[in-house]
Amino acid sequence: MTEERLARIEAQIAIADLVYGYARAVRREAYEEIPALFAPTGTFEVRSGAPDRAEHVVRQRFETPEALAAFLMEGKGKPHPVPLIHNLMITVAGDTARANAMMVAPITGTDKKVMGEYHDSFVRLDGCWLFDARIYTVFAG
Numbered sequence: 001m002t003e004e005r006l007a008r009i010e011a012q013i014a015i016a017d018l019v020y021g022y023a024r025a026v027r028r029e030a031y032e033e034i035p036a037l038f039a040p041t042g043t044f045e046v047r048s049g050a051p052d053r054a055e056h057v058v059r060q061r062f063e064t065p066e067a068l069a070a071f072l073m074e075g076k077g078k079p080h081p082v083p084l085i086h087n088l089m090i091t092v093a094g095d096t097a098r099a100n101a102m103m104v105a106p107i108t109g110t111d112k113k114v115m116g117e118y119h120d121s122f123v124r125l126d127g128c129w130l131f132d133a134r135i136y137t138v139f140a141g
Helices: 002-027 031-037 065-074
Strands: 038-049 056-062 084-093 096-106 113-125 128-139
Touching: 002 031, 002 084, 002 096, 002 113, 002 128, 031 038, 031 065, 038 065, 056 065, 096 128
Parallel strands: 038 128
Antiparallel strands: 038 056, 084 096, 096 113, 113 128
8 A cells, every 4th residue: 555655646746747847848948848748649739718617619739749849849939828837636547647737827028828727648658657638728718
């Protein structure tokens, strides 16, 4: 039982580091680091919706980590979000995990910000936790 608890805690810490590492890469515009945070088949989706409703509209979807990084690289040097992650909750089940977190992100060089919620899934490959899928729902009006 102690070994299981320790393994769960270690997984939660590694996953939290991954979530915060993604936010740091975006904040620093180190987009070339992003593919290494995802499983090879990892996806990223941006939606518009409301925090209290299941209905949403898909704004963008990237089928590979490289496609996401390429998209982000196009905006390098322009105003971009500074992700501030809140309320990170992680559930581990063997070599998979899920997480939920809130993000508020001021946009550099503007008075705007974006606010929404992440729903992430993770997979452990060769002992390393990686994003399997990220879904970010931007809260609409």
